[in-house]
Amino acid sequence: MESGHPAPGAPARGAPARGRPRSEAVERAILEGVIKLIEDGVPLAELSIERIARTAGVGKATIYRRWSGKEAVFVDVLRSLEEPPAELPGTSVRDDIIALVEYLRRRGLNMRSSAILHNVFAQMKSLPKLWQAYHETVIEPQQRRMYAVLRRGIENGELRPDIDIVFANELFVGPMLVRTVLRPNAPLDEDLAERIVDAVLAGLRPPE
Incomplete structure (x- = not known):
């Protein structure tokens, strides 16, 4: 399964980006972007960070500041639904x-x-x-x-x-x-x- 890697020096999951407060609205948009792709029938194996970012209307770096890779994003999607x-x-x-x-x-x-x-x-x-x-x-x-x-x-x-x-x-x-x-x-x-x-x-x- 292909997964991306955070840029060097990027904060780990759960840590705020340097100089920028975490935005719950941005995180929500990213998770909802993944949900939309799943609802549209896109298999998980075909969901890349780039595709998630494009759907959510954010940059890939925005995702990597919050998650280590797409597996971590998927887990939070599941947690948000439970x-x-x-x-x-x-x-x-x-x-x-x-x-x-x-x-x-x-x-x-x-x-x-x-x-x-x-x-x-x-x-x-x-x-x-x-x-x-x-x-x-x-x-x-x-x-x-x-x-x-x-x-x-x-x-x-x-x-x-x-x-x-x-x-x-x-x-x-x-x-x-x-x-x-x-x-x-x-x-x-x-x-x-x-x-x-x-x-x-x-x-x-x-x-x-």
Whole structure:
């Protein structure tokens, strides 16, 4: 997959350009330019920084001041279309895990209703660099949140001390991912997250 490289000395993603304040309007125009190209049927593999810049009405340097390459742009496009991260109530490990799994359910509903998201995710499977960038910036932070909740559950006695948090995370999110990804026509009932979490917790709680 072809990607561009920032000009020497260009600030990394997230850092403002020297002497110029970041412009949310410019960033929004760039992201919307990518969305327009996708809506017009342009494959991700054919989207170059030059084409994105032309569509957004900006120069290539404007993009490189904000992103390291087109994979980073695509990831931010996906993030702009997704719901914000789940807010954890903090009342119990059960409640926090339900919030995290419920986020996946809502994301699945969003995927079903968004032709753009469905199209991009289908193409990402053949674009390893994009999938890696998405995994590092979106999926891994979600995993770390779950790991933190599980560790807290072990520390405060809500969960057994011998559980493997990586495996436990897979037990919680796996059923929801099956429903949202592998079985796109399966029902996503409003109480699905709660049912999944309670079923898994039954095997992870310490004996009374």
